[in-house]
Amino acid sequence: MTNTGKVxxxxxxxxxxxxxxxxxxxxGVWFPSEPTGPGSGDEIPxxxxxxGPGSGxxxxxGPGSGxxADPEPTGPGSGxxxxxGPGSGxxxxxxxxxxxKAKASCSAIEKGSTCIEYIGSFWSSNTNAELNCKDxxxxxxxxxxxxxxxxxxxxxxxxxxxxxxxxxxxxDPFTGNVLYSASKVCDVNxxxxxxxxx
Numbered sequence: 001m002t003n004t005g006k007v008x009x010x011x012x013x014x015x016x017x018x019x020x021x022x023x024x025x026x027x028g029v030w031f032p033s034e035p036t037g038p039g040s041g042d043e044i045p046x047x048x049x050x051x052g053p054g055s056g057x058x059x060x061x062g063p064g065s066g067x068x069a070d071p072e073p074t075g076p077g078s079g080x081x082x083x084x085g086p087g088s089g090x091x092x093x094x095x096x097x098x099x100x101k102a103k104a105s106c107s108a109i110e111k112g113s114t115c116i117e118y119i120g121s122f123w124s125s126n127t128n129a130e131l132n133c134k135d136x137x138x139x140x141x142x143x144x145x146x147x148x149x150x151x152x153x154x155x156x157x158x159x160x161x162x163x164x165x166x167x168x169x170x171x172d173p174f175t176g177n178v179l180y181s182a183s184k185v186c187d188v189n190x191x192x193x194x195x196x197x198x
Contacts, residue, residue: 102143106133113170115144120161148197149174152186156193
């Protein structure tokens with residue numbers, strides 16, 4: 001090997017050493033010599049995470065969570081009917097008062113589990129009630145049978161007032177959710193008022 005070759009090899013080696021030192025220096029700038037991260041002492045101190053509204057932690061709602069988006073149903077058909085009758089302080093119910101005011105009735109219990117009582121002064125003429133009942137049910141001068149599952153008073157206090165009673169038996173029984181839905185439909189009617197059954 002010639003001196004020129006040795007110088008070239010030494011030159012290459014020096015370049016590698018110089019180049020290596022430059023890389024090491026750059027690494028020192030890029031990655032400081034002091035360790036950081038877990039175990040370095042630079043960890044972020046622990047503090048308990050906040051909980052509740054505004055913390056980013058949300059509680060589940062809806063089916064399966066034990067909470068409902070809408071309030072749980074109450075009233076007719078929900079299983080939460082309040083006790084009534086003798087000794088409850090409600091000896092005379094609205095049902096009884098309506099029965100006393102009924103001028104006639106139209107029973108469709110066998111077909112549709114409903115019976116209409118005609119209460120307002122318009123129905124004083126039995127022909128009006130009888131014509132209204134024609135082909136809809138069985139006309140009677142007596143009130144609808146009791147007990148009922150509940151019903152919708154329509155036009156309360158007017159001359160056309162009627163009471164539509166629902167029954168838990170007959171051709172299309174009103175029980176459970178069906179009775180609950182009927183009560184809500186009645187309450188949505190601006191002329192309707194739900195009356196609990198007896």
